[in-house]
Ligand SMILES: Nc1ncnc2c1ncn2[C@@H]1O[C@H](COP(=O)(O)OP(=O)(O)O)[C@@H](O)[C@H]1O
């Protein structure tokens with residue numbers, strides 16, 4: 001594979017054991033993430049985005065079983081024992097989570113938290129780590145850092161807390177930064193500020209950023225490449241410009257049609273995709289999108305679709321790839 | 324925090340005032356007036372009215388109530404008719420025995436129960452967890468005086484490892500300590516399983532929270548996550564329960580004190596009831612209530628120390 005590959009995901013499947021049966025949350029995903037790129041992972045809620053990125057940080061819940069390979073800088077995370085995985089978390093791989101209101105420990109101060117996340121760095125003392133934290137606070141747009149460091153999370157607004165979470169992630173100098181819907185819990189203004197902050201700090205991440213969202217507009221603002229997930233599968237990948245201008249998978253096309261920020265023609269009604277995604281405890285033999293797809297025929301319903309190369313670094317998983 | 328402390332103390336004063344007033348009313352409800360109780364049936368009318376005046380019982384009720392409250396707060400609970408000693412001195416003399424017993428009883432239970440709760444939360448459905456389930460079900464249901472009696476039978480009567488009754492010779496610390504072993508074991512046994520189950524439940528809940536996942540995503544060691552970031556949150560409900568449990572043990576230790584024939588505020592209360600010594604009983608109830616209220620306040624303050632959300636919102 002190419003030397004620039006940072007993370008190679010190879011036939012990855014994730015299954016959850018539940019009382020209702022086995023949920024096949026991620027099915028046979030192949031994806032290569034290269035250094036220097038920001039990749040957007042989009043899909044409806046329940047499509048397996050969080051599961052996929054959790055496996056990238058080796059942080060799946062106990063009831064999950066993983067098949068396939070996940071090579072981060074050459075090391076297979078899936079095969080690594082827990083101690084080895086812990087060495088990667090916060091030390092190469094860092095994460096920002098969806099809900100800033102619950103993501104910060106309520107009983108430690110912001111300062112103590114920002115010092116604690118640097119624990120892999122044995123070379124620096126607490127004083128030095130605190131100095132770095134102060135510096136990082138300014139970089140993520142928090143003024144009056146000295147006072148803020150002494151405060152507790154509940155004293156900060158949601159946007160502030162998400163800035164703290166970003167500061168925590170950046171303090172570990174990640175080569176892979178994973179942001180799982182970092183703005184979903186925030187209001188629109190704060191969301192714009194956080195997106196702006198991430199964009200300005202792109203270069204601080206000397207590797208790649210995986211940006212998870214169910215909001216296509218944000219992908220257009222922030223990402224170089226996009227991967228579209230549907231029912232646990234990646235149905236389309238490609239450069240953001242090409243995919244948005246000319247989606248090749250009917251699902252991507254439907255998603256773009258539903259995105260208010262991307263609607264060009266005047267309309268009074270926000271379109272939605274009819275129907276619901278398949279039950280992941282018993283995924284269909286054919287294409288998962290077929291029951292909702294206007295182009296679907298008998299082949300689509302009975303046969304798993306092939307992965308078709310649609311351009312350079314671009315694929316679509318479909319029997320009826322659009323022209 | 325200072326304001327909060329002041330507020331809680333003010334609250335305790337209010338609770339105590341109400342308690343004292345209720346006790347005052349009870350004196351009127353109890354059959355037989357205090358004077359005939361004290362002087363006996365053969366007292367003359369002159370003796371009665373002389374004592375009435377001396378005790379202030381000829382004054383208006385509200386004035387009596389006010390004086391009763393003021394006296395209680397200044398530590399004057401009256402004089403015991405039989406021993407001619409201040410009731411406060413009798414009650415406060417018995418209190419340390421019970422305080423020590425309750426502290427040791429709950430102390431060893433907390434020292435074992437809290438780590439056990441953490442351990443079983445981490446090794447859920449493991450062998451230790453299953454054993455704890457059975458152990459706590461049995462010991463919580465078992466009354467502590469039953470444990471006490473069997474403890475006596477086994478360790479004192481059969482094996483003769485431990486002395487049986489009393490608090491030990493005054494000044495002989497080793498003897499007193501040996502005599503505390505069985506009673507505090509009996510008191511604490513049910514608490515071990517109870518505290519462990521409680522800590523286990525809240526630990527499991529806390530460990531599933533987002534902020535713990537965030538710390539794991541930064542590769543912090545699991546033991547550090549549990550001790551530094553989860554335990555301070557998980558013990559908060561336990562602290563409140565321990566405070567209340569400790570407070571109620573002060574009177575609740577009575578059965579243990581009877582079984583082991585130990586001095587203590589519970590035993591004193593019991594004796595006061597049996598001898599129908601109502602002034603002494605009133606004094607005992609006041610002292611126990613005061614301790615109970617102080618324990619809950621201490622627990623509240625401790626919770627505020629542990630939880631910045633409470634501390635800072637004050
Ligand atoms: N711990 C879990 N146990 C069982 N099922 C889960 C668990 N986590 C996620 N799932 C299921 O896996 C599927 C994918 O979920 P998720 O990865 O969270 O998707 P997304 O982030 O795109 O919303 C959903 O059907 C969800 O219900």
Ligand SMILES: [Mg+2]
Pocket residue numbers: 049050051180181
């Ligand atoms: Mg998600």
